Amino acid sequence: MFDWRNYGNGISAFDTGYVRPILAAIHLIVEEDRVAFIDTGTNDSLPNVLAALNKLGLDVTAVDYVILTHIHLDHAGGAGAMMQAFPNAKLVVHPRGVRHMAEPSKLIAGVAAVYGADYVERVYGNILPINSERIISAEDGLVVKLAGRKLTCLDTPGHAKHHIAIVDEKTGDIFTGDVFGLSYRELDVDGSQFIFPTTSPSQFDPEVLHASIDRLLKLNPTAMYLTHYGQLNDVELRGQDLHRRIDAVVKLATAEKATGESRHERIKTALSQYLLSEMRNHGCTLPDKTLLDIWEGDIELNAQGLGIWLDS
Numbered sequence: 001m002f003d004w005r006n007y008g009n010g011i012s013a014f015d016t017g018y019v020r021p022i023l024a025a026i027h028l029i030v031e032e033d034r035v036a037f038i039d040t041g042t043n044d045s046l047p048n049v050l051a052a053l054n055k056l057g058l059d060v061t062a063v064d065y066v067i068l069t070h071i072h073l074d075h076a077g078g079a080g081a082m083m084q085a086f087p088n089a090k091l092v093v094h095p096r097g098v099r100h101m102a103e104p105s106k107l108i109a110g111v112a113a114v115y116g117a118d119y120v121e122r123v124y125g126n127i128l129p130i131n132s133e134r135i136i137s138a139e140d141g142l143v144v145k146l147a148g149r150k151l152t153c154l155d156t157p158g159h160a161k162h163h164i165a166i167v168d169e170k171t172g173d174i175f176t177g178d179v180f181g182l183s184y185r186e187l188d189v190d191g192s193q194f195i196f197p198t199t200s201p202s203q204f205d206p207e208v209l210h211a212s213i214d215r216l217l218k219l220n221p222t223a224m225y226l227t228h229y230g231q232l233n234d235v236e237l238r239g240q241d242l243h244r245r246i247d248a249v250v251k252l253a254t255a256e257k258a259t260g261e262s263r264h265e266r267i268k269t270a271l272s273q274y275l276l277s278e279m280r281n282h283g284c285t286l287p288d289k290t291l292l293d294i295w296e297g298d299i300e301l302n303a304q305g306l307g308i309w310l311d312s
Contacts, residue, residue: 069177
């Protein structure tokens with residue numbers, strides 16, 4: 001039916017169906033038959049969301065929370081549709097995201113400026129507004145309780161100023177959205193996972209991102225749950241990799257700062273070469289073309305975000 005991963009601790013992940021298989025996950029937490037979803041995918045994700053509930057023998061009335069790590073549309077585009085489907089649910093989102101979820105027109109315009117209006121219409125469809133009375137503003141340290149299971153929201157900028165991570169008190173693990181990078185399951189080698197930063201537009205800030213990553217690492221989680229994609233283990237080692245690779249992509253982008261109209265393509269080329277080199281060091285033997293196909297969208301967006309950061 002769709003990619004489904006049950007981690008045996010009340011946490012599961014499944015594929016949103018966004019762009020390509022196992023690119024983006026929705027996580028759900030179940031405690032005493034009450035449900036919280038972490039991120040939503042797009043409107044097209046709703047059938048998979050309903051199938052996930054059915055797989056667990058639950059219905060739409062079991063959902064207490066829809067929690068957004070941030071309001072980029074691959075994470076939040078389906079929030080309106082999900083809230084419409086879940087009559088008991090509250091939406092939890094960073095304070096900077098509240099008004100955009102209640103009235104999404106400026107959010108849609110901002111995304112269209114990056115991707116183009118036709119792309120936004122085709123991929124994301126009609127972004128539905130959410131009644132502000134159903135939205136909880138996730139100030140830093142906010143705790144929501146799912147049948148008594150405490151979920152703590154932490155302000156974690158660097159990828160976006162409207163980003164939170166969610167700490168699950170029961171496991172000690174963290175749902176990281178994009179702040180702890182990308183780790184695609186096709187690239188696992190003998191159980192070892194590969195991680196890479198996302199520097200996509202338009203609020204990438206390397207210094208702040210390093211600080212957010214360190215804040216999460218200091219909590220000593222045994223696992224992170226990434227929207228792209230699923231459970232990440234060996235957290236301390238992967239955190240070291242992430243810090244190193246953030247510095248590396250900033251350095252290669254900075255080297256292209258003054259290259260004029262060719263800068264974007266030069267940054268993309270440098271990112272591709274660096275990523276392939278790191279993948280080979282990781283032990284991945286997939287052909288270059290396969291790897292670049294997997295990373296195509298990320299390389300484009302990372303280059304855009306690095307360019308915006310250089311100009312800032």
